[in-house]
Amino acid sequence: MQVIKPVGREAAAKKYDILSAMMAHALAGDQNAQRLVLRLMALITTRYNWQRNELVMGQREIARLWCVDERTVKRDMARLKGLGWITVKKQGARGRVSVLGIDLERIMLDTRPAWPNIGEDYVARVGGVEEVADRTVVPFRRPDPLPAEGLWGRARAMLSGEDGALYDAWFSGLVDGGVEAGCLTLLAPSRFHATYIRTHLMARLQVAVRRCDPVVSAVRIEAPS
Template sequence: MQVIRPVGREAAAKKYDILSAMMAHAMARDQNMQRLVLRLMSLITTRYNWQRNELTMGQREIARLWCVDERTVKRDMARLKAMEWVVVKRQGARGRVSVLGLDLDRVMLDTRPAWPNIGEDYVARVGGGEPVRDHADQTVVPFRRPDPVAGQGLWGRAQAMLAAEDRPLYDAWIACLTDGGVHEGCQILIAPSRFHATYLRTHILARLRTAVLRTDPTVTAVRIDTI
């Protein structure tokens, strides 16, 4: 998937595309998700620094904007962090609030099923049918592999999720991983080579961890070993 980068001459249009994706995703979900996404969008449109990918705002200020108490702010921000839409860039210290950021890759992946609700022109514009270019080495030729079978254990279900999110990336880098089992809350994956394992750890580990965590919330880590 081609990831939108809100920079350059078309930055304003790209920002609207990201917000449109979030809106469509919320409208296709229940009222709890709608409220959560609306609250996040209020932070983005009022305080988010797109260029630096930074949101610096205290819980008291957020509570005032959302018209809720600080306990609700803590709960909803925890949900957004668990979704990995919001990430902590710098933890707050005494007298300073935390600096947060947005994982736009994660946002666009999660909202992708709702893009057709906006229109075919939107899907074409944001790259819904484009091959992945941000992660896969251009010298790698991905061969189509059989679809993963959902339900064959934790890793099998996570594979199905990853393949649905970004099939070219899955074919090139993830399909060859084998299940090493779960040990003390960590999913172990076996890569075919040291190079492959290093690349995955550097570029794709967060995405693997998210898929595993969403499949089984008790498994919070992923480790990549080699044969």
Template structure:
């Protein structure tokens, strides 16, 4: 999947692509998901600064926009932060509201299953692939074996990571071995020091999200070299 940022010459088209992905995801979900995504889209279209990746708005103003009470705002914003769709860039203090950002990579990953509902051209564009041509019956497509959901927290997280991005999973996550869980921290064992260092530097957010979705009681993930 291409990394998507709504800046530059094609900023307008990229914004529509992001909002289209969110819309398709919401329409494929239940009423609760639809309300949550609609509320986030309302914040994006009215108050989000695409250039600086900043959303600055107080809970009272959000409640007025959403036509709900502030308790509902706290609950739904907590859900969006838990999903990784909203990030806290600077915590509010002394009467100042928090500066929030969008987890665009996480949004696009979570909505990917609904992209085909928009069309094959959209899928090809967002995946960075050329549009599919007429199939050649003399070529047998290679299929990767499915990742079976194993038992335990890491087993569930592995299956989630493989579904999100199989190529990335095969390169960096498949080689991780389950360690121990202690005091809300899951330890994973990498095959080498380089492998562990790369994961810590580049992929920890994705790992934490997958593990927390497998079990919300896990608050930390530690990578050690085998």
């Protein structure tokens, strides 16, 4: 999948593509999903800074925009963070609200099943080959080990389904090191492999693991000594 970055001369069109994906995803879901996505779209279209990837808005302001109470805001923002659609860039302190970010790549991954509802031209435009974070780096392709059991097995299946090429290049070589104190340890085949995943792919990896088991809140990548 091509990562859409709403910058440059075609920024406006790319923003519409992202919002269209969210709309199609919502319409294909139930009423709860539709409401949640609509509320996020309201934040994006009114207060989101696309260039800086920043959303700075207090719960009281959000409640007023959504026409709900602050308890509903806390609940739905927690759901959006759990999905990985919203991230905390800077935690609020001393009366200042948190600076939030929106993971557009995660949103496009999750909405992809609904893209055909928009049209073949849309799928062709946004569904190309994904660009790995650093194109100057040539990833080492590792043979896939035996299918893992348990949590990592489920997370591997999710990552493979999202992007087979990226999975083959980077995630397939990770070996399950077990779960302890809410943290999944994964063993990388080399230091370079571990460093690249920590730098470029940790967010995607953590989302997959949390969706498979919400109790596991952290992922650690270990490299050979």
